[in-house]
Amino acid sequence: MILSHREVRTLFHEFGHLLHLMFTRVSIPSLAGTSVPRDFVEVPSQFMENWCWRPDVLKSFARHERTGLPIPEEMLRSLDASRGNTPALALAGQLLYAKMDLAVHAEPERFSSGSLDDVDSAVAGDMDYFKNFKRAGKLRTARHLFSSPSGYASFYFSYQWAEVLDKDIFEAFERAGGPDRETAGKFRETILEKGYAVPPMRQFMDFMGRKPRMDAMLRKRRLAS
Ligand SMILES: [Zn+2]
Structure with missing residues (x-):
């Protein structure tokens, strides 16, 4: 095989x-x-x-x-x-996903009136590496952050x-x-x-x-x- x-x-x-x-x-x-x-x-x-x-x-x-x-x-x-x-980029990407995941679950009131891209830019804006990037909305592609209450919702950081x-x-x-x-x-x-x-x-x-x-x-x- x-x-x-x-x-x-x-x-x-x-x-x-x-x-x-x-x-x-x-x-x-x-x-x-x-x-x-x-x-x-x-x-x-x-x-x-x-x-x-x-x-x-x-x-x-x-x-x-x-x-x-x-x-x-x-x-x-x-x-x-x-x-x-590209180890630094890969790690930064993981941390960005984890931070976005925590942001939408921990502070829903902060982001509920905007789009998912607003969360993306707000969180990425806190990270030097990403703040000057114009990127397609990462969060909209991160489906399993919302999978189920027993899934990885708010637990993306756990991989890291x-x-x-x-x-x-x-x-x-x-x-x-x-x-x-x-x-x-x-x-x-x-x-x-x-x-x-x-x-x-x-x-x-x-x-x-x-x-x-x-x-x-x-x-x-x-x-x-
Ligand atoms: Zn496993």
Whole structure:
């Protein structure tokens, strides 16, 4: 079967959600597995995606469909080079979406008499990077900000917050040399098993031994060394 790198990442991502469900030791369904707050549920899944960028992991399964040869070094290098061509722009875009999402949900009275483009310009106007841009209304294309009360409405920021946590956790694995059994056991015990029986920040701190820091996310986006 031929899978693109994007599809492999999706596979690893969804596998992260499955691990969260499989390893839960919480017997109350409403608190078990992935029944955690929205800004924590993507942590195990986004964490799993990180493995798809590691040459040792890719070499362990990625083979040519016909020849069966492992993924060539050159392809690994170009894959790595393709990661985050415009990291600052990508991050700014994510933050803009998150801010617009919070603005329409938290301050509806401020924006109810105008158009969605007014929200767009007001929020973008607060961000140096975007304020001088004349852009087609971003907010009108962001359908899932209004999906449903249980969807991502007002929770778009959770992707970014989850990324801060998942990259921080992943660096703990990298410091241990990669897919390390002891670190994985700790991850399972402190996070994957816990569902919402323990507050998410407590779970994170039990694994990391400290509060989250965003340097790992910035490093992975190549915005810090
Ligand atoms: Zn997900």
